[in-house]
Amino acid sequence: GAGVSQTPSNKVTEKGKYVELRCDPISGHTALYWYRQSLGQGPEFLIYFQGTGAADDSGLPNDRFFAVRPEGSVSTLKIQRTERGDSAVYLCASSSSNRGLRERWSYNEQFFGPGTRLTVL
């Protein structure tokens, strides 16, 4: 039934290691967003997918961060050479397509997953 799911729920890793965070969007949702939420802060946009392609990756902080969505469904956020500053909750959200909305003020609600808490030691 489901809503957006994210795995793992928690991930602890050591500085310098590589991690992958997975997002399963709601079935049929073609739009997918990744956000990062540092401790005590609001989420910050990382990347947006429409289908398989990253339409906007302007929020990725540097080239250690990369995300894919090869089949237009599941997405994986990949972080290389992790740093302590990467510790945060990574949230995924999905929505129906943003394309083809006829009315100017139409929009599709983003549904969020429970996030993955990443801790880099």
Next chain:
Amino acid sequence: AQTVTQSQPEMSVQEAETVTLSCTYDTSESDYYLFWYKQPPSRQMILVIRQEAYKQQNATENRFSVNFQKAAKSFSLKISDSQLGDAAMYFCAYRTLGRTSYGKLTFGQGTILTVHP
């Protein structure tokens, strides 16, 4: 770039009372959406209420209502008859209408709401 500011890191309210959470934003755009999201300890963001900038009428959803002041760029959330289940972190968020934004949200820093029995 748009910014969203929540100046109240923490608020508290007695059960059954009313509380107002504040939010201000900065934008040069005239068309946009504003939202309030609730984030309980489970971390899952839940949409509470939405306001379209062109609408003068304030949005309401059951016990939740907003006071939208476009000229002042202010967007406060009022929770009436507070319940224990309302305790959570609340985020104010902005979304531009422009197609090139792809619907991404800009969030404030959040306000932790505590409800006392």
